[in-house]
Amino acid sequence: MAADFLLFTLARIENLMHQVTLDPRTRSGRIITNSSYVPRSEIDAALEVFHDAVTSGLAVCPLIKLEDMGSRFRIYTTCSMTIDGYLLKHGIPVRPKGGGIIEVVDRQTLRFTEMLMYWATTIDPIDILISQELTGILGMMQTGNGRILGNLHEAPMLARDRIEELLDELADAEFTGVLELGEPNMDVLGVPVERDHLGIALVGGTNLAAAALEYGIDIKTDSISGLTDLSEMQPIEDLI
């Protein structure tokens, strides 16, 4: 029987965040992943675009998992919520706020131009934004100007130093993707934060798939779709 209430994105994310067991020192454990589905005939092209996007700094992590499903492939990429999961496991009460479109000018992230709150929707905001055709990811990769997918998170300002330490640990293991760590109480990319909080803007892991879509590849995405063990993933360079 169907559940009484629908599952909103925030609840789905928190469910997954709790299950993250990433250990950046040993590079092991479970992380949150997005899935993309690509027809067999287009997989080489898709991986090329993914790789280009990774080298342009549009991914959370260069590790991916490729699953052969016969007529099509399923590609698992790292979801930025993995970073929330890691912070959470170290006692930081981090809250994912929403996903949106970020305007980039001269390779600098300027501001959010669209935003959907996670509490407000049962469909992942990123999936909604992709189908609105508002992104300009290829343009950003080629000219440094464009529009990419990103998301916003909030944490108590008290935890700022600890957050920086933890983000450094993640960066050492190639988990990057922090676009901006805001000052306490200050706007992050044009969006205000709650009192005594700071905002963290992260790059959306789905930028890879959105870039492939812009390139004309017949790709279907399913963001924040599940957990994947790092041992099953490999660097994207190895697949090119």
Place this chain on the structure above:
Amino acid sequence: MKLITKAPGRQRRLIEILRVINESDKPIGARAISDMLSERGYEIGERAVRYNLKILDELGFTRKHGYTGREVTPVGLRELSDALVNDRVGFVNTRIEEYMYRTTFDALGGGDVVVNTSFLAKADFDLAADQLIAAAASGYSLTSRALVADEGEELGSMIVPEGCVGVATLCSITVDGMLLKSGIPVNTTYAGVLEVEEGSFTRFTDLIAYAGTSIDPMKAFMARRMGRVRDAIITGSGRVLANVREIPQSAVEQAEIVISRARACGITGYIKVGAPERSLAACPVGSSKVGVVVCAGVNGPMAAEEVGMRMVTRPISSLLEYRRMKEIR
């Protein structure tokens, strides 16, 4: 120089001026802008407006027109849709509220209703009309009436382009307006995708809260092609778009009266008032509130798109005298 580099209060003032110029139907000067701003609660004198206009010109958002007038440039238009994202989260609610307030539809069939407008190629009209009629007959759209405008005629403050036909269909905010005018506080909570099985509405499969998005939820569902209106019409099983409203428990009886009056005026689409404190078709309802589900007016145009008609539909586009809307043929 970028707008975002300016202090937030400054940004808001500049954007407000840009909005005033954009909403004016002809180029507008500093004095008139100052007066319009005053109506919106911004006390900015003519001199200060002139200074801000210079900044807007430098940013490339406005340009001089004639001796004193200003008009918005394409860059400025783009800026209006990009700037101050936080102000735009929940903006659809503000727009709905505005139209709820402005609609004058009475229970006797007179007054203005809120409409969505669609444009399509003339050659496609007959087939599209069939879909609009079928959607209304199944109760998936609000009424079987519409206003059809020929090329060159005005519809929803736009001129119907050459070779096209414009169709205005009833928007569900008309019903919200009727509830409001009878003293019921209506809270527009969600837009959703409602599943239909064997002719009856079962549950929502997806919801977006109006208060938490800068993108119109209805447009989001339409762009993702989440409806299966045509299936719902033909087989009785499919997916249609619907709105959810919350009203106070004490207003249920009054709401039922208003809805039956709407039905008597030809607004015969699916409208359901839920039970107190109960989820409605899997949609959350606030405590001591009752949910009301109203099928979306855009289901008709969506059915037409599903059979391959190319249509451009703008939800909540304008007000129209209800008597001008006739049975579609």
